[in-house]
Amino acid sequence: MNISIIGATGYSGVELIRLLVKHPEANIVAVYSNSQAGKTMQEVYPHLTHIFTDSLTKIDCGRIRKEADAVFIATPSGISGQLVPQLLDGKLKVIDVSGDFRLATPELYNKWYGKQTAAQEYLDQAVYGLSEWNADAIRGTKLLANPGCYPTATLLSLLPLLKEDLIDGTSIIVDAKSGVTGAGRSASLGTHFCEVNESISAYKVAKHQHTPEIEQTLNHLTGKEVLVSFTPHLVPMNRGILTTSYATLKEGVTNEQVAAAFSEAYEGKPFVRLRPGAYPKTKEVYGSNYCDIAWHVDDRTGRVIVLAVIDNVVKGAAGQAVQNMNLMFGLPETTGLEFTPVYP
Numbered sequence: 551m552n553i554s555i556i557g558a559t560g561y562s563g564v565e566l567i568r569l570l571v572k573h574p575e576a577n578i579v580a581v582y583s584n585s586q587a588g589k590t591m592q593e594v595y596p597h598l599t600h601i602f603t604d605s606l607t608k609i610d611c612g613r614i615r616k617e618a619d620a621v622f623i624a625t626p627s628g629i630s631g632q633l634v635p636q637l638l639d640g641k642l643k644v645i646d647v648s649g650d651f652r653l654a655t656p657e658l659y660n661k662w663y664g665k666q667t668a669a670q671e672y673l674d675q676a677v678y679g680l681s682e683w684n685a686d687a688i689r690g691t692k693l694l695a696n697p698g699c700y701p702t703a704t705l706l707s708l709l710p711l712l713k714e715d716l717i718d719g720t721s722i723i724v725d726a727k728s729g730v731t732g733a734g735r736s737a738s739l740g741t742h743f744c745e746v747n748e749s750i751s752a753y754k755v756a757k758h759q760h761t762p763e764i765e766q767t768l769n770h771l772t773g774k775e776v777l778v779s780f781t782p783h784l785v786p787m788n789r790g791i792l793t794t795s796y797a798t799l800k801e802g803v804t805n806e807q808v809a810a811a812f813s814e815a816y817e818g819k820p821f822v823r824l825r826p827g828a829y830p831k832t833k834e835v836y837g838s839n840y841c842d843i844a845w846h847v848d849d850r851t852g853r854v855i856v857l858a859v860i861d862n863v864v865k866g867a868a869g870q871a872v873q874n875m876n877l878m879f880g881l882p883e884t885t886g887l888e889f890t891p892v893y894p
């Protein structure tokens with residue numbers, strides 16, 4: 551497969567390169583950048599010396615349509631909404647890592663992102679790429695909306711319980727922590743070393759753009775009513791997300807029923823590792839496409855607490871995007887993704 555990458559100079563883009571240079575069926579034919587066109591990838595990222603040295607060029611949708619079988623878009627929100635209408639033509643498959651095609655309507659997107667995205671007719675063509683839950687639809691689409699990093703860990707934690715009607719969907723609270731790569735490579739005051747190091751803080755409380763994505767997907771995939779309080783935190787590490795999700799169990803639900811719901815949902819799913827009763831660390835999935843999930847039933851409060859860890863740039867972005875590409879091209883979903891986590 552001939553692959554193009556738009557936004558190759560960002561953290562998600564360079565992670566796509568790391569995964570795709572070793573993918574047995576993929577051949578990166580072009581990498582695109584707005585601000586760094588003309589430079590080679592190794593100038594921008596010296597760790598790619600002798601590994602991937604192609605030059606970056608200005609975005610050219612006509613060229614992409616002609617020479618690529620698939621294009622990954624890893625740009626900030628508000629960009630792919632403009633690009634996709636110029637790309638959806640012929641055989642080309644589009645995988646958007648940004649949030650532009652995840653929400654159901656342009657109005658909902660505008661409300662939470664404060665920007666414009668593509669028209670409704672394009673949003674209607676997008677399939678939400680939560681690989682473990684939507685594989686059939688993913689296989690048949692030409693426009694894939696790759697999930698957000700926080701929603702990936704949260705949805706994998708809660709969908710089995712909501713589907714089996716074990717929890718009250720309106721009682722959900724998600725407390726989430728992310729490493730700083732989640733905010734992208736561009737310098738900003740909020741991600742400056744001195745601001746982040748030896749500190750932890752919440753941000754975008756009650757207004758984070760992943761809240762409607764989580765609610766919408768829980769509702770679409772289970773038909774249940776949901777209301778989610780979602781609070782993200784920034785922690786001083788490079789990669790990793792830990793989500794702690796709380797929900798009230800329905801009357802009489804047992805630990806065995808909770809365990810059975812998880813086992814059934816993730817039987818045969820290679821990238822979800824169930825670890826009941828454990829305390830998973832972000833370090834234990836670092837650099838890999840795994841999502842590790844643990845749960846604890848609190849009989850005293852009647853709540854279940856689900857812990858999930860992912861690497862935000864792998865399962866939370868580039869890794870899941872490649873997993874979805876595999877599904878879209880009829881390949882085994884693990885192709886090119888069987889990395890052991892880097893530990894310690």
Ligand SMILES: NC(=O)C1=CN([C@@H]2O[C@H](COP(=O)(O)OP(=O)(O)OC[C@H]3O[C@@H](n4cnc5c(N)ncnc54)[C@H](OP(=O)(O)O)[C@@H]3O)[C@@H](O)[C@H]2O)C=CC1
Nearest residue numbers: 557559560561562583584585624625648699732734735867
């Ligand atoms: N980082 C993460 O953990 C995750 C990120 N995402 C999403 O993936 C997308 C990319 O994120 P991330 O890699 O962190 O971001 P970065 O800020 O690290 O990179 C952004 C990329 O977009 C390009 N870009 C910026 N502005 C424009 C523009 N106006 N037109 C075209 N290209 C542009 C930049 O290229 P250049 O400056 O060279 O032109 C750069 O390659 C975002 O939408 C993000 O929300 C999703 C899940 C997880």
Ligand SMILES: CC(=O)N[C@@H](CCC(=O)OP(=O)(O)O)C(=O)O
Nearest residue numbers: 627648649698699728729732733
């Ligand atoms: C640590 C950090 O800042 N993380 C980002 C996650 C970005 C992301 O994935 O947002 P999209 O919906 O635009 O893809 C954030 O909270 O906004």
